[in-house]
Amino acid sequence: MASWDDRYSRRQFIRGAAGVASGAAAGSLLAxxxxxxxxSTKQKATGPALNRDPGTLVVAMDAFTADFxxxxxxxxxxIVPNFGIYDSLMxxxxxxxxxxxxxxxxxxxxxxxxxxxxxxxxxxxxxSDGTPFDGNALKAAYTRTITAQLGAGSTxxxxxxxxxxxxxxxxxHTVVMDLGTSVPRFDLLLASQYGTGIVNPNVSxxxxxxxxxxxxxxxxxTGAYMVQSAEPNNQIxxxxxxxxxxxWNGSHFNKIIILQxxxxxxxxxxxxxxxFDISFPSTPQDTAALKKTPGIFVGNQKVLGMDYVILGTxxxxxxxxxxxxxxxxxxxxxFASSVMKGTIEAPHSVLPDLMLYSxxxxxxxxxxxxxxxxxxxxxxxxxxxxxTYEFYTGQGDSAGLLLQSQLxxxxxxxxxxxxxxxAFVADISTPKPVSQRPDMAYWFWxxxxxxxxxxxxxxxxxxxxxxxxxxNGGYYDNAKVNTAINKGFSEAGDSKLVTNLWxxxxxxxxxxxxxxxxxxxIIDTSYLRTDVKGYVANPVYVQSYDFYALSRGxx
Amino acid sequence: MGxxxxxxxxxxxxxxxxxxxxxxxxxxxxxxNPARLMAGPxxxxxxxxxxxxxxxxxxxxxxxxxxxxxxxxQGNLGFSFVTRRDVRTDIATFxxxxxxxxxxxxxxxxxxxVVTGTVAAYRRGTAADAAGRLxxxxxxxxxxxxxxxxxxxxxxxxxxxxxxGGRLDPGVTPPPHITGLLTVDSLLTGxxxxxxxxxxxxxxxxxxxxAGVYGLMVRIMRTSVLDSLGEEYVRTAxxxxxxxxxVLRRHVLRNAMLPAVTVLGLEFGLLAAGVFVVESVxxxxxxxxxxxxxxQANDYNATLGATFVIAVMYxxxxxxxDIAYLYLDPRIRYA
Numbered sequence: 001m002a003s004w005d006d007r008y009s010r011r012q013f014i015r016g017a018a019g020v021a022s023g024a025a026a027g028s029l030l031a032x033x034x035x036x037x038x039x040s041t042k043q044k045a046t047g048p049a050l051n052r053d054p055g056t057l058v059v060a061m062d063a064f065t066a067d068f069x070x071x072x073x074x075x076x077x078x079i080v081p082n083f084g085i086y087d088s089l090m091x092x093x094x095x096x097x098x099x100x101x102x103x104x105x106x107x108x109x110x111x112x113x114x115x116x117x118x119x120x121x122x123x124x125x126x127x128s129d130g131t132p133f134d135g136n137a138l139k140a141a142y143t144r145t146i147t148a149q150l151g152a153g154s155t156x157x158x159x160x161x162x163x164x165x166x167x168x169x170x171x172x173h174t175v176v177m178d179l180g181t182s183v184p185r186f187d188l189l190l191a192s193q194y195g196t197g198i199v200n201p202n203v204s205x206x207x208x209x210x211x212x213x214x215x216x217x218x219x220x221x222t223g224a225y226m227v228q229s230a231e232p233n234n235q236i237x238x239x240x241x242x243x244x245x246x247x248w249n250g251s252h253f254n255k256i257i258i259l260q261x262x263x264x265x266x267x268x269x270x271x272x273x274x275x276f277d278i279s280f281p282s283t284p285q286d287t288a289a290l291k292k293t294p295g296i297f298v299g300n301q302k303v304l305g306m307d308y309v310i311l312g313t314x315x316x317x318x319x320x321x322x323x324x325x326x327x328x329x330x331x332x333x334x335f336a337s338s339v340m341k342g343t344i345e346a347p348h349s350v351l352p353d354l355m356l357y358s359x360x361x362x363x364x365x366x367x368x369x370x371x372x373x374x375x376x377x378x379x380x381x382x383x384x385x386x387x388t389y390e391f392y393t394g395q396g397d398s399a400g401l402l403l404q405s406q407l408x409x410x411x412x413x414x415x416x417x418x419x420x421x422x423a424f425v426a427d428i429s430t431p432k433p434v435s436q437r438p439d440m441a442y443w444f445w446x447x448x449x450x451x452x453x454x455x456x457x458x459x460x461x462x463x464x465x466x467x468x469x470x471x472n473g474g475y476y477d478n479a480k481v482n483t484a485i486n487k488g489f490s491e492a493g494d495s496k497l498v499t500n501l502w503x504x505x506x507x508x509x510x511x512x513x514x515x516x517x518x519x520x521x522i523i524d525t526s527y528l529r530t531d532v533k534g535y536v537a538n539p540v541y542v543q544s545y546d547f548y549a550l551s552r553g554x555x
Numbered sequence: 556m557g558x559x560x561x562x563x564x565x566x567x568x569x570x571x572x573x574x575x576x577x578x579x580x581x582x583x584x585x586x587x588n589p590a591r592l593m594a595g596p597x598x599x600x601x602x603x604x605x606x607x608x609x610x611x612x613x614x615x616x617x618x619x620x621x622x623x624x625x626x627x628x629q630g631n632l633g634f635s636f637v638t639r640r641d642v643r644t645d646i647a648t649f650x651x652x653x654x655x656x657x658x659x660x661x662x663x664x665x666x667x668x669v670v671t672g673t674v675a676a677y678r679r680g681t682a683a684d685a686a687g688r689l690x691x692x693x694x695x696x697x698x699x700x701x702x703x704x705x706x707x708x709x710x711x712x713x714x715x716x717x718x719x720g721g722r723l724d725p726g727v728t729p730p731p732h733i734t735g736l737l738t739v740d741s742l743l744t745g746x747x748x749x750x751x752x753x754x755x756x757x758x759x760x761x762x763x764x765x766a767g768v769y770g771l772m773v774r775i776m777r778t779s780v781l782d783s784l785g786e787e788y789v790r791t792a793x794x795x796x797x798x799x800x801x802v803l804r805r806h807v808l809r810n811a812m813l814p815a816v817t818v819l820g821l822e823f824g825l826l827a828a829g830v831f832v833v834e835s836v837x838x839x840x841x842x843x844x845x846x847x848x849x850x851q852a853n854d855y856n857a858t859l860g861a862t863f864v865i866a867v868m869y870x871x872x873x874x875x876x877d878i879a880y881l882y883l884d885p886r887i888r889y890a
Contacts, residue, residue, distance in 0.1 A: 058725045063848070067639055074595030149605040151594035209609075216639040231648065232638035233848055234840035235725070257725045261838050265704055269712045270719050422587025422853035429591065469591070469600040 047295015047530065048274030054552045055254040057532070059545065060261040060270055060279040066230040069215035070141070070197030072150035076543060079193050081236050081258050084547035086197025086221035089119055089138075090190040095301060097354040097450050097539040100187040104133065104198060104222065114184045114493050121173045126243035127200040128219065128226040135169035140201035142167060148210055155195035155448045158489065159183055182493025185356070185451070192449035193541055197221060224548035225256055235259050238547070251533075251551035271296055271527045278532065278545060281525040284341035290527055297528045301537030302345055304352045304455070305446030305522035309389070309399065310474040311514060312441075314434045316387055319379035320513040325372040326440070327517050329406040332365035336520050339398050344520025350509040352521050354539045357452050357488075357502035363510030363518060369409050376410055383411030387439040390417045392424035396442025399519055403440065414440075428473030431466045441473055444522065446542055452502055453488030460515055461485050476515035481505045556881065563877065567870045574866045575627065578859050579620050587853040588612070589636045610634065623859070632863070633856030637848055642860035645845060650864065651735025652722060653834070653841035657826050658736075659761045664768030665819060671769075672776025672815075673808065676784065687773055694770025699829050703763045703836040710759060718756050720838035727752050760837040764829050768822055775818055779811035786810070813883055820876035827865050 052058070065078040070086055073079065089105040102108060107120040125133040143163040146153045159179040160166045168176045179186065190196055200220035203211030211220075219227040224246060225238035238256040240248060261267045264282035271279050271290060281287055291298045311323045332346045345353075348360035387407065389400045397418070404414035417438065419427065428441050447455035457464055462477040464470035484505035488498055509515055524537050526545075533553040535545065590607040591598070598606075607613050611622065626633060632642035668691075675687030710717040722737055723729060730740040730749050737753035783789060784807060792802045830843035838844075842861055849857030 052724065053726050056726050065637070065639075072594075074598065149602050151598040151602050151606065153602065154599055231840060232635075232640065232645065233649070233844050234721075234838075255726070259721065259725060259838065261720070263836055263838075266707065266720060266836065266838065269707060273712050273715065273719065275719055275725075420585075420587070420853075421851060422589070422592060423585060425591060426586040426588060430586075430588070469603060 047293070048272060050274050050529075050531070052275075053255075057253040057256045057278070057547065057550060057552075058276050059256065059258045060267050060276040061258060062260075062262050062264075062267070062280050064236060064258055064260055066232045066236060067216055068219040068221075068227060068230075069150065069152075069212050070195060070199050070221075071145040071148040071152050071210070072212060072215075073197075074152045074194055080544055081227075081238065081256075082197060082219075082221075083193060083223075083541070083544045084225040084238055084256060085219045085223045085227065086199065087125075087223050088190055088192070088196040088198065090187050092191050092538045092540045095536055095538055097304060098188070098356065100191045103191075104138075105190075108187060110186070114182045114186070115179050117177045117179065117183075117186050118170075119175045119177070121175065122245060123173065125222050125245045127202075127222050128241040128243060129200065129202070130243055131200055131202060133198070133222050134172040135175040136172070137201055138175055138198060139163065139167045139169050140204075141198045144199065144201060144204065144210055145195055148212065150209075150212060152195035155189060155192050158189065158454070159186065181490060184493055184495070188356075188449045188451065188540075191540070193544060194448040224252070228255075233260055244548075246548060251553075252548060253550060253552070256547050267527075271529075274529070276527075277529050279527040280543060281343065281527065284339070284343045287343050287525050287527075288341040295530050297530050297535075299524045299526040299528070299535075299537050301524045301539060302352070302354060303446065303522050303524050303537075303539045303542045304355055304450060305444060305542055306347065306350075306352055307344055307399075307442075307444045307519040307522060308516040309396075309403065309519060310428065310438075310441045310443055311516055312437055312439050312474045313476050313515070314437065315439055316381050316385050317439055319381075321375045322379035322381050323514040324511075325375040325379065325381075325410065326403075326407065327514050328366065328368050328372040328375070329410055330365075330403060330517055330519075331367050331406065332519065335399065335402060339402065340520065343523055343525050345523060347518040347521055349506050350516065350518055351452050351455065351502075351506060352446075352539075354450075355447070355452055355455060356450050357499060359503050359506045362503070362506035367406075373410050376412070381412070384413065385411075386413040386415055388415045388417055389440040389442075390419060390424060390427060390438035391442040392419050392421045395444075399442055403517075429466050429469055429471050437473075440517075442519075443471070443473070445471070446522065450540055451488065453485045453492075456481070456485050456505075457489075460509075474515055478505075478508055478513050478515075480508050481515075556878070559877065560874070563874045567867075567874070570870055571863065571866055575624065575859065575863060576620075578862045579623060579855075580616070582853070582855045582858050583616055583619070585853060589853050589855065592852055593636045610636070623856075627863075632860040635849065635854055635857040635860075637852045637854045637857060638845075642856050645857065646842065646860055646864055647735075649840060649842045649845045652839060653830055653843060655736040655738065656757065656760055656764065656833070656839060656841060657823075657830055659757055660764035661768055661819075661823070661826060663761060664765035665772055665815075667765070668769045668772030669776055669808075669812075669815065672773045673780050673803070673811075675773065675777045676780035679781065684777075687777065691770045691773035691777075694766040694768075694773070696770075697766060699763055699767065699832045700836065702766060703759070703833055706759050706763060707836070717758050720756075720760075720836070722756050722840065723749070723752050724756075760833045760839055763833050763837075764826060767825060767829055771818060771822065771825075772815055775815050776811060779814050780807055783807045783811045809883060813880070816876055816879055816883060820873040823869055823872045827869070 061080060063077045065075055067073040067078045068082060073082055087104045089103060090100045091103040093099040093101040104122050104125060105119040106122045110117045121135060127133060142156055146157050146160060146163050166178050170176055203214055203220045206214035217230050224241055224244045226241045228237040228239040230236045236258040240254060264286060267279045268282045268286040270276040287298055290296050311317050311326055317323050336344050336346045346365055347363055349358050349362045351358040353360055389403055391397055391400055400416045404416060407414050445459050459471045460476050460481055461472060462482050464472040465475050466473060484501040487501055491497055524543050526543055528535055531553055533551050534549040590603050590612055594603050594606050635642050635645055638645050671687045675684040678684050707719060711719045729737060730744045730746050733740045733743055738750055741750035741753055789806050792806045831847050834841045834844035835847055846861035
């Protein structure tokens with residue numbers, strides 16, 4: 001196979017073409033077009049200069065959502081700003097995927113059965129308007145998130161469905177939660193970024209829908225920063241919360257500006273020119289180039305997410321043998337290293353390596369065309385069969401092209417279909433006749449918290465197919481996997497049982513009855529200036545930044 | 556004149572109604588559930604259904620359209636699922652940015668084109684003519700997206716002369732809102748440094764947008780001026796001993812401007828299309844960017860609102876063009 005490294009990347013092509021067209025007037029530009037990883041002449045030696053207020057942190061995201069309601073914000077585009085605004089009871093510790101640390105809960109204890117959890121709340125915590133935070137505020141905030149039905153209540157309602165009865169305020173600083181079942185790692189759930197932010201219950205009086213409208217342009221958290229202004233499609237400005245319990249004695253940024261920069265090339269240029277301190281990743285080619293740019297750090301933290309291609313358990317791929325064959329035709333290692341330039345890592349299981357109960361070795365990627373052809377024959381898939389591969393604009397195009405080429409080796413034709421994001425989401429999450437479903441579709445996923453059941457339920461459970469308007473778009477239904485998912489929630493206390501169930505489930509999914517072609521484990525390749533200190537990437541907090549921990553130092 | 560405006564305004568109502576009808580049904584038949592996108596992928600079906608009910612997405616399409624038209628007649632453009640605000644508020648926020656960008660692009664592109672086209676016609680066959688035609692072809696043929704990236708690379712990343720995007724540098728406080736046009740508001744409030752900053756941010760996107768206007772207009776102006784120069788009334792004026800400048804101003808340009816003004820109204824449509832791309836590349840928080848995001852996210856109300864406002868502007872500008880015709884050529888009378 002031709003080396004993908006040898007191909008001209010789209011960005012290089014643009015640069016090359018630009019140089020030709022602009023002629024002598026763009027001499028300096030042409031000079032930058034020569035290498036495979038062009039670097040601006042200004043920052044070749046020293047890194048990008050900082051010609052702006054050093055006390056302000058500028059973050060460039062591809063898109064953000066100005067929604068500051070913990071009961072509704074659920075997309076990464078809203079998680080990033082809110083991570084600096086809202087506190088939860090627990091936080092993930094350092095770069096650990098399994099260790100938590102007390103946050104608004106100063107101490108945490110549980111009964112022998114791990115079903116009743118007691119939290120001693122931190123003293124001296126105030127919301128950004130000066131209102132004290134206590135047990136009643138916590139109960140009111142959680143109740144609001146669970147009952148508001150605005151999208152983000154699913155995390156807490158995994159175990160708390162009746163907050164009025166299950167949450168008891170013993171005294172202003174002691175709260176007890178009775179989960180009704182053994183949940184040994186409830187702390188992991190409480191450390192989630194999704195739906196666990198503790199909002200000031202006073203917002204309920206500010207506007208209709210329990211203050212939801214108010215929280216589209218204002219914040220009401222106990223976190224280090226609060227919203228100064230939010231202009232959709234433009235920028236969110238966060239300033240220090242004067243009442244922050246952590247205090248402002250150390251070195252911290254005064255202001256956080258989050259910009260919406262949708263173009264990949266613009267985010268890269270902004271990093272190269274020093275306009276941004278932190279940026280969401282751009283293309284793999286840009287990431288590879290920025291790794292070699294002085295003054296810029298490119299993150300390399302493997303997270304709990306997975307890129308994969310859904311394989312429909314209907315039509316031509318109905319037989320598990322056919323899905324095994326597809327897995328045997330895709331060169332995952334080369335794809336990760338050459339096409340994706342190391343921005344993903346080859347999977348070792350259907351579960352990400354850092355997930356609880358992950359069993360590396362249950363999935364072994366290898367290409368064997370002869371074996372794949374044999375499996376297809378056994379599955380009754382004839383040469384010349386056409387399969388459809390669907391992806392949405394901006395994600396999954398290169399995997400589709402490679403899949404098309406590789407499946408062609410086994411005589412299969414792949415028709416690649418590009419869709420807009422809403423149409424794509426509709427295709428994999430709403431019921432359609434078999435003839436209208438894609439055989440293969442690119443998708444990715446990460447959990448709300450470190451739990452294989454939480455990770456797998458919406459994408460692999462037989463209770464989460466498009467019939468239920470969830471994301472098991474391949475209509476996968478395997479009894480062992482369903483059992484592992486369900487027991488993982490309800491029998492979480494029986495560690496031996498759950499370990500065994502997840503081993504079986506991973507073996508089934510990785511070898512016998514594949515639901516997907518797992519393409520790669522996601523790596524958080526955020527870009528940061530090297531003079532931004534205090535950054536620690538956590539596998540659970542995908543592409544999120546603890547603004548309070550960051551400060552400006554020397555490059 | 557009064558009758559003309561009244562008739563055009565009445566016609567405008569039908570045009571706009573047609574636009575709402577087409578846009579509404581087109582946007583609603585595209586697959587995708589905004590409630591699912593709003594709730595997030597992990598939301599349960601009951602939560603998605605709840606959000607659908609809140610925003611009336613479960614009603615039959617004609618009921619939703621009827622409600623939309625009723626609200627529209629009261630000036631209510633609905634609620635945006637993406638920005639989580641009233642579309643009217645969003646448009647009030649984003650429209651001035653687009654007006655400022657497109658306004659400068661239109662004026663600068665048009666004025667430069669009139670000058671270049673006239674000079675090229677007067678100096679037909681010379682180097683100035685060749686330069687005028689070459690720049691016109693470049694302006695017309697360079698893809699907007701490509702030109703925008705090229706200019707960013709050259710003037711921002713390589714030379715460091717101009718900003719990458721946005722309306723102001725991060726951290727610069729905008730002037731108090733008077734018109735929403737930052738250059739105007741900063742001047743009105745005497746804030747020169749903000750004016751300079753806003754003007755610097757305008758340069759690249761305006762150049763990219765103006766390139767298309769300029770390219771088309773130069774060719775039209777050159778041809779029109781050449782035609783006028785061959786007319787007998789021009790020879791007569793010259794024979795009368797009028798100065799060259801006076802001949803140009805009163806006899807050549809006034810007649811040559813008619814086709815250019817006609818195209819100017821239509822050019823607004825092209826400009827509106829260019830704005831979508833330019834605002835996206837330059838992170839310009841305008842109506843084009845807003846509409847682009849809305850279309851990508853199946854945000855019905857925002858898509859409809861932005862389309863409606865752009866349609867109103869298009870119709871109004873063409874009405875102004877018709878009125879300008881009467882001034883430029885008193886012989887024209889609309890039946």
